[in-house]
Amino acid sequence: MSNSLDSYLVLSGLLFAIGTFGFLARRNAISMLMSIELMLNAVNLSVLAFGAFVAPLTTHAAVIALLVIAVAAAEATVGLAIVIAIYRNRKTPLVDEYDSMRE
């Protein structure tokens, strides 16, 4: 099982689906950011799985995964800063109460 590419890709797909559910269903902005982290990790897992099973991609996959981790760190930093800035103005972390732009 650990020697088949399929099992890693299915695992990554399941993780991505869980992240999608969390992103769509949670009300808290930070929960949504956590779900985005789950989805990014799922994609990274599939990149590394391809790298581990397809010989010409082995080194490329590790380099790409490292770059993705760095970009994800930047995304988390800016996302959390935006949530904190909105919280300071609106006093709530719940996204369905961020509806003042509608009015």
Next chain:
Amino acid sequence: MPIGDSIPLVGVRWDDVLFVILAAILLGSALLVVTLRDIIRCGLALTVSFASLAGIYALLGDPLVAATEVLVYIGAISILILFAIMMTQTKNAPTRLVFQTQAWIAAVAAVVIAVVIAATVLTTTWPSGGQRLATSTADVARMLFSEYVLPFEVVSVLLTAAVVGAVYLARRDSSPGEEDRP
């Protein structure tokens, strides 16, 4: 003392056992992240899922990426998320509704995505050798600083810009009356 390739008596390979255990921890903690009511526990479950993912990376033969996952995700991003949770938590938050009112649509969408991805993966013939290949850290370093040196520099500039932007956004505004807005 060296241990064999597979568990004695049972005949199951150690790698398979490790993969099943790590995958179960990963999916279980990811489900806890999206379903738990107390958001601090969600953050801690997220840390657990990062740790099991690092284990899977090590199992895939990528020790450098596994170490980076531990350093960056467990060491930095989890802590950042926990700090943000503590800065934005209100007293009545855990007792209120956790999910949007249309959460079942999200659940259906997630199940559809999972089924589509699984079906695609299982019906496609991948050019896979059927054997995991270990990644050489020296090769990764050489490629990162030769072929991928431009993306590397761009990412470093992006990180600097992101950190400066985050400090600017999260800075406490000193102008009077700004903080008391409801």
